[in-house]
Amino acid sequence: MTDAHESFREYVQGRLPGLSRIAYLLTGDAHLAEELVQQTLISVAARWERVVAGGDPEPYIRRTLYHQHISSWRRRRHDALPVAEVPERPGRDHIGDIATAVTMRQALAQLAPRQRAVLVLRFYEDLTEVQTAAVLSCSVSTVKSQTRDALARMRTIVPDLAEALS
Known part of the structure; x- marks a missing residue:
């Protein structure tokens, strides 16, 4: 080898x-x-x-x-993708973190791919706006506007998580 x-x-x-x-x-x-x-x-x-x-x-x-x-x-x-619904289970209230994570994943799934990529890079990978722009081969202002639009969309999709997105 x-x-x-x-x-x-x-x-x-x-x-x-x-x-x-x-x-x-x-x-x-x-x-x-x-x-x-x-x-x-x-x-x-x-x-x-x-x-x-x-x-x-x-x-x-x-x-x-x-x-x-x-x-x-x-x-x-253009293809329809099946979406698996998370079944509701009794006694799930005590695991709030899991419910929040599932809700966030579902909300992320409703974003456009570039918006999702910007949020993952900025908040999961903790990259700066400049680093994110370099990874996505776009301008810093595009990263800023995509982040703003993605967070606004997330707040609309999941209003209960507004304080987590602030």
Whole structure:
């Protein structure tokens, strides 16, 4: 096995859980997230030597992941996707954090892919507006307006979570 193959294999082993979490937040579906990560890694594997020659591969892979997500959404946007309803279970009131997380995931699923990507980058990955703009290959003002619009939409979708979104 060449050094590039070994280096790629080690990177994937170390970062797969983190990439999978980000992909899940973007897609809202475990199977779509797995597919997104696979497509991203296939795309990156073909250019791995050039990616690592440029320094840290993480920004390139994140950008590829977000772009893959937006591209896949564009390809599928005309298809109807089944939505699984979370069944209501008695005694669930004592687990407020889980209910909040489910509500947030459902609200995120109703956002446009770019808005969802901006929120994930800004608030889950804790990137600055400048870093987010670099990952998404857009301007800082676009990041600001997408963040503003996404948060306003989230407040409309889930008014009970308005204080969490402030």
